[in-house]
Amino acid sequence: MRIGRSLVIAVLAVVGGAFCTVPAVAAPVGLDASYGSGGVVQLAPPLPSGLHPVRYPLIKAVFARSGSAYATEAVSACEFGYSVGTCRRGIRIFRYGKNGAFDSAFGDSGSVTLPYRTELIAADAGGRALVAIRTKTGGRVERLLPSGRPDRSFGRGGSVGLKRFKGLISFLAPAGRGRILVGVSEGLPEASEAPARRLTLFRLLPNGRLDRSFARDGRGSYALALPYFETRFVINRRGSILILGGLCCEGFRPVYRISPKGKLDTGFNANARRALQRLNAFVRPEPTALVPRPDGGVEVLGATGGIYLNPKTAQGFGLRLRADGRLEKRFGERGARSLPLPITAASPGVGGGTIAVAKVEETVTVLRLLADGAPDPAFGGDSGIQVPQPGFGIEAQPLAGARVGLFGNGFRLCGEPTCVSMPYLARFIEALPFRPTSKKGGRA
Numbered sequence: 001m002r003i004g005r006s007l008v009i010a011v012l013a014v015v016g017g018a019f020c021t022v023p024a025v026a027a028p029v030g031l032d033a034s035y036g037s038g039g040v041v042q043l044a045p046p047l048p049s050g051l052h053p054v055r056y057p058l059i060k061a062v063f064a065r066s067g068s069a070y071a072t073e074a075v076s077a078c079e080f081g082y083s084v085g086t087c088r089r090g091i092r093i094f095r096y097g098k099n100g101a102f103d104s105a106f107g108d109s110g111s112v113t114l115p116y117r118t119e120l121i122a123a124d125a126g127g128r129a130l131v132a133i134r135t136k137t138g139g140r141v142e143r144l145l146p147s148g149r150p151d152r153s154f155g156r157g158g159s160v161g162l163k164r165f166k167g168l169i170s171f172l173a174p175a176g177r178g179r180i181l182v183g184v185s186e187g188l189p190e191a192s193e194a195p196a197r198r199l200t201l202f203r204l205l206p207n208g209r210l211d212r213s214f215a216r217d218g219r220g221s222y223a224l225a226l227p228y229f230e231t232r233f234v235i236n237r238r239g240s241i242l243i244l245g246g247l248c249c250e251g252f253r254p255v256y257r258i259s260p261k262g263k264l265d266t267g268f269n270a271n272a273r274r275a276l277q278r279l280n281a282f283v284r285p286e287p288t289a290l291v292p293r294p295d296g297g298v299e300v301l302g303a304t305g306g307i308y309l310n311p312k313t314a315q316g317f318g319l320r321l322r323a324d325g326r327l328e329k330r331f332g333e334r335g336a337r338s339l340p341l342p343i344t345a346a347s348p349g350v351g352g353g354t355i356a357v358a359k360v361e362e363t364v365t366v367l368r369l370l371a372d373g374a375p376d377p378a379f380g381g382d383s384g385i386q387v388p389q390p391g392f393g394i395e396a397q398p399l400a401g402a403r404v405g406l407f408g409n410g411f412r413l414c415g416e417p418t419c420v421s422m423p424y425l426a427r428f429i430e431a432l433p434f435r436p437t438s439k440k441g442g443r444a
Helices: 002-021 266-283
Strands: 040-042 060-063 069-080 085-096 111-114 118-123 129-135 138-144 159-163 168-174 180-187 197-204 219-224 232-235 241-244 255-258 286-292 298-304 315-321 336-339 343-348 354-360 363-369 395-399 403-408 424-429
Touching: 060 118, 060 395, 060 403, 069 118, 085 129, 118 168, 129 168, 138 180, 168 232, 219 255, 232 286, 241 286, 255 266, 266 315, 298 343, 298 354, 315 343, 315 354, 354 395, 363 403
Parallel strands: 286 343, 343 395
Antiparallel strands: 040 424, 060 069, 069 085, 085 111, 118 129, 129 138, 138 159, 168 180, 180 197, 197 219, 232 241, 241 255, 286 298, 298 315, 315 336, 343 354, 354 363, 395 403, 403 424
16 A cells, blocks of 8 residues: 555656646747748839839738738839820739738739729738729729739729718728728818818728718718828727827827727727826827727837937837726836837737837837736847848738738838838747736736
8 A cells, every 4th residue: 555655646746747847838939930031021023014113112011810911012104205295103912922922823913903093001801902092082992802803792893982082091991890991181271380180981891881880871070180191090809999199299199099880989088198198298208009908998109218319219118098098007107118119010919918119210120018018038028029121111910820910111211312122021920928917017
């Protein structure tokens, strides 16, 4: 009996020791080596014969959730006679597969040409390309199948017209359950010294018709202060629309929320304004990104310390608002946390974390922030992981399989006519959180 008991104890000790001493295999992090060349795909699509631009400033790109991507490029062709010249302008759309390879089966030998100028491109949950186009009478949205053909189930032959507006199509995105949200920024007469703008939202059903359950018959109009370029917006899990308003470089940008039904959430907006104004009195932040949280709150990230005047000395910050717009004081130091680098873009991460993109001059760095807002030591810590290519205009998108995709338009600090701008796509593998969320950080 003693021998049997000793044997059991010994076996349990060995098994228990095995479970205690074998370390968990850490998830790989950093640039995804299976994507493109070391995690980066250079966007230099083939051009029509006769077109030889020295730069690619007008390329836009977007990832689908699956990891495939679309890119658009402005094209023009001019024919000149003895006395008159005519020019045809439009866009070409290219597709890249999940591994970053150019998809030559898309459209006609890898591209689709539309006889318009695009303003925005997006991709829906089914991997279809959405293109917003400005027209003389308003605008239109076109949807393409992954094959490059027009989606005949959408509008008329794959196209939906949006009439009666004059302005810039400022955002385009899938809005859940196959719906599409289109935002148009329109100027307003100046009633005071500060210029104001109007935002008009259209929400489309999967078949392209206006969603009559949104705002007034599918269309809502709101008097908001918006930046002239690069309006930042996100749609959270509940269908609410979050918008980073204000005018660039003034040190204060409000956060607006519009309900899934298209109603301006005045209570949230007032609380968020007060929270940001209190923070502004101490650190003069420049918010640049929004990340929705599962609990209905929102992360506001950005830069402090002269991101435009002296970017090398700039730092970043993270701010957390509750679902009602008030500061989440359990986060960081009474609602805010300083970050080592100025943040220019961000997207939701796995495990309640956030992927934040920092840019100092031409260097782009990716940080992973844990659920309590601290940089993840397993993802480079405060130093993050650099993208091995310069580029401005970074956009970050969460992808399936704990990946994150980046688009950089590639602008360089160069004014010479021969200076080539080379935009790119990059893909990172994100790890699970390095350590559990602290009580101070709150739950995700």
